[in-house]
Amino acid sequence: MPAENPFQDPLRFERRIPPCAVVIFGANGDLTKRKLLPALYRLAYDRRLSPGFAIVGTSRTPLTDDQFRDKMKEAVTSFSEDTQLDEDVWKTFAEGLHYVAGDLGDVGLFQRIGEKLAHLDEAHQTGGNVLFYLSTQPSQYALAAQGIGAAGLQHGAGWRRLVVEKPFGHDLASARELSDHLHEVFTESDVYRIDHYLGKETVQNILAFRFGNGIFEPLWNRRYINHVEITAAESIGVEGRGAYYQEAGALADMIQNHLLQVMATIAMEPSASFQATSVRDERSKLLRSMKPMTPDEIRQNAVAGQYGPARIGGEDVPGFRQEPGVSANSNTDTYAAVTLFVENWRWAGVPFYVRTGKRMPKRVTEIAIHFNNAPLAIFDGETGDGTPNLLIVRIQPEEGISLKFLSKRPGAGMKLRPVSMDFNYGSSFGERSPSAYETLLLDALLGDATLYTRQDMVEASWAVVEPIQNAWHADGFDFPNYAAGTWGPAAADAMLARRGHEWRKP
Amino acid sequence: MAATPPEKILKELAELWVTTSKEGGGEAAQGVLRACSMTLIVMTEDRDDPADLGETIAALMPEHPARTIVVRLTGGGDRSLGQRVFAQCWMPFGQRRQICCEQVEITCADASLGDVPSVVLPLEVPDLPVILWCRSPRLLAMAEFSALAGMARRVLVDSGALPDAPAVVRRLADEAARGMLLGDLAWTRLSRWRQSLAQIFEDPHNTGCLAGSARITVCDAGAITTRALYMAAWMAAALEAAGVSPAVRIRTSAQPTFAELECGSFHVRLERQDGHLTAIVNGLSQWTLMPKPDDYLLLREELGIVNHDPVFEKTLASAARFSYSTGE
Numbered sequence: 031m032p033a034e035n036p037f038q039d040p041l042r043f044e045r046r047i048p049p050c051a052v053v054i055f056g057a058n059g060d061l062t063k064r065k066l067l068p069a070l071y072r073l074a075y076d077r078r079l080s081p082g083f084a085i086v087g088t089s090r091t092p093l094t095d096d097q098f099r100d101k102m103k104e105a106v107t108s109f110s111e112d113t114q115l116d117e118d119v120w121k122t123f124a125e126g127l128h129y130v131a132g133d134l135g136d137v138g139l140f141q142r143i144g145e146k147l148a149h150l151d152e153a154h155q156t157g158g159n160v161l162f163y164l165s166t167q168p169s170q171y172a173l174a175a176q177g178i179g180a181a182g183l184q185h186g187a188g189w190r191r192l193v194v195e196k197p198f199g200h201d202l203a204s205a206r207e208l209s210d211h212l213h214e215v216f217t218e219s220d221v222y223r224i225d226h227y228l229g230k231e232t233v234q235n236i237l238a239f240r241f242g243n244g245i246f247e248p249l250w251n252r253r254y255i256n257h258v259e260i261t262a263a264e265s266i267g268v269e270g271r272g273a274y275y276q277e278a279g280a281l282a283d284m285i286q287n288h289l290l291q292v293m294a295t296i297a298m299e300p301s302a303s304f305q306a307t308s309v310r311d312e313r314s315k316l317l318r319s320m321k322p323m324t325p326d327e328i329r330q331n332a333v334a335g336q337y338g339p340a341r342i343g344g345e346d347v348p349g350f351r352q353e354p355g356v357s358a359n360s361n362t363d364t365y366a367a368v369t370l371f372v373e374n375w376r377w378a379g380v381p382f383y384v385r386t387g388k389r390m391p392k393r394v395t396e397i398a399i400h401f402n403n404a405p406l407a408i409f410d411g412e413t414g415d416g417t418p419n420l421l422i423v424r425i426q427p428e429e430g431i432s433l434k435f436l437s438k439r440p441g442a443g444m445k446l447r448p449v450s451m452d453f454n455y456g457s458s459f460g461e462r463s464p465s466a467y468e469t470l471l472l473d474a475l476l477g478d479a480t481l482y483t484r485q486d487m488v489e490a491s492w493a494v495v496e497p498i499q500n501a502w503h504a505d506g507f508d509f510p511n512y513a514a515g516t517w518g519p520a521a522a523d524a525m526l527a528r529r530g531h532e533w534r535k536p
Numbered sequence: 537m538a539a540t541p542p543e544k545i546l547k548e549l550a551e552l553w554v555t556t557s558k559e560g561g562g563e564a565a566q567g568v569l570r571a572c573s574m575t576l577i578v579m580t581e582d583r584d585d586p587a588d589l590g591e592t593i594a595a596l597m598p599e600h601p602a603r604t605i606v607v608r609l610t611g612g613g614d615r616s617l618g619q620r621v622f623a624q625c626w627m628p629f630g631q632r633r634q635i636c637c638e639q640v641e642i643t644c645a646d647a648s649l650g651d652v653p654s655v656v657l658p659l660e661v662p663d664l665p666v667i668l669w670c671r672s673p674r675l676l677a678m679a680e681f682s683a684l685a686g687m688a689r690r691v692l693v694d695s696g697a698l699p700d701a702p703a704v705v706r707r708l709a710d711e712a713a714r715g716m717l718l719g720d721l722a723w724t725r726l727s728r729w730r731q732s733l734a735q736i737f738e739d740p741h742n743t744g745c746l747a748g749s750a751r752i753t754v755c756d757a758g759a760i761t762t763r764a765l766y767m768a769a770w771m772a773a774a775l776e777a778a779g780v781s782p783a784v785r786i787r788t789s790a791q792p793t794f795a796e797l798e799c800g801s802f803h804v805r806l807e808r809q810d811g812h813l814t815a816i817v818n819g820l821s822q823w824t825l826m827p828k829p830d831d832y833l834l835l836r837e838e839l840g841i842v843n844h845d846p847v848f849e850k851t852l853a854s855a856a857r858f859s860y861s862t863g864e
Contacts, residue, residue, distance in 0.1 A: 032743055032746055032778035032779065032780075035734060035737040035738055036737065036743075036746065036774040036775060036777055036778035036780075037730065037733050037734035037737050037771075037774050038734055039730060039731075039734065039847045041841060041845060042727055042731075042837065042841075043727075043731050043734055046735055046738060048738050048739065049739065077824075080735070080738070081822055157739060157741070454569075
């Protein structure tokens, strides 16, 4: 009997999801409507789902299956960015949509879900394969996992997996506590902690760029790289998420997870293979090589900020404290900038400047790798602005890679000026890029955890971030300290200036 | 013979970019971006509808940007070669910069076919793969074909357009054995069939049913086709690799085209009828829409492969062996 499908042709066939059911906890929530359903529908549209694919949505709101289908149809129509609703595809997809209402604290809910899954297994031949997706409030993760465990739903004829959304705790202790709760029911290999940044095409392309090409890796170290900037700027404010954001802040909401994962991808050692364990081991090793800072170091190397009111483009924009749902004396950081160091032979002494903020001049996420200057300036006096080589990996909005170098200006004399060599993802590949959620859901359904975060990575990130949080709270804040529509507080510029650097204005 | 020196074409290509950049430099525009990931040589006949072919190439360019060299065979006996150069441009959604690819069209009388490599070789873009798509069944039989195929890393043919499928498969297998990297659109047309079959065996329960011996039946309407030979050979090779001994039957009938696999009590049948592909697994059937793939879809898939295609190569070798025993 063959161990694997003998008819596979990986060169031509796309990976297809085996028959299975997805149970979404929090199915009436924003994430389900904006991201999960549009992504699952797109997978159906692309014929990546198996015919028996089914979804069981659950939340407290009483709904019939048909009402749930109507709501989800509306969500797919409203929030699919580049996919029009095809009535034929939707009809088949909607037949697999089911709903079970109930409270996560009610044992009966999980029994009903179990009955529904048994029914679907019979009707849709899902083979007992189930993916549980926790799209609820983070405070309910443990409760949902316990409910699944008490009803015995973590075991069945097929595979059972659990996807958890960030935040994975609010500090190291709570992250460990959450993992302990999840591990009471699921083994670590069946827990998929989703970080949607890792599902972005350009972040995955960092691996291709670094390890698929021979010319960059020899330069990828302290001898040639002077410093690295990672920026994730948003032009919008908290957009109705004030209450949630007030509890999290920029450092915990962005740096602890997304940006440290991006940094790990940029700085990790090459993995022996592209197997999930191998890649995740290297990412984890990098995160563990980051030096947690002392309170004194934190004062020098970390800056918190909060935006104040301003007038942008002729419109008055409120400060964070004036946003709905936010306390008038909130001390939440809407901006965070940190200088991090990796203590290994490759990166010793190279500063990694990581910043994120809301209400910045534009929406942009990018990594800028600053190379050392040429060792000898033979064109003294004629060198344009003397900019060193710069490699920019743009994650959003226009995904691509640019290399900046100096070139001779046409004409007499040796006048140099910086020029840019651009690779634009959208122009070079006419194919549509899948959304991060499509990629990550597909991976979870196929059992590929390469792009998912592991417990040890979460703990290593918190080990770096938690001392900063503690020091900031101990020292207090003087907020607001930057105006909406600017690139953050002056202290963040001073942080780089101490090492003779300055932030790029992307 | 009218001379067509490659230097002249290269000069025209350079001038094309100057002109295109000027034209694309309107007030709101951001100039023109040249995109190229390969050289695509298309060998075609004069009677081949230029508008159809032009549309196919234009549709392919956003995904497989290429310097396309269309060589149009005019037949006849006079030694003549002619050429023109132009750009295929498009504006990606939401962007202000045009992306353009180069296209060179060469017309060539049969008697000048031997001159084509000397014109085309200097036009190939350095360091990028060269793919030759032979749309002319007549050319496959001509002595010059080998020299033309030698210019490319990979050669795409359509054996579906050729008579005497068993002989064609043997010829292609010989070329492959001599080192030619081949693609066959008749094989590409089977992708949906093959994917449907593979999908059935994604379920480990179904894979578990594959043991001992199996019977494969492939049936095509009319005469034996390369498609039928490929399908049978592919199924047999996959089963053999999995330790199952297959008995293969390829036949023709008035029935709809189908492929069938029986292994013990497990039975799968794929059947195409009225634009649908029906998969019947142990009596349970499920159908999907399967419109006839056009050249764009076939080429889109094939141009994604610029090196070896191990599954096809294995299938081709296996199909050549079957070709001696067909005709039941």
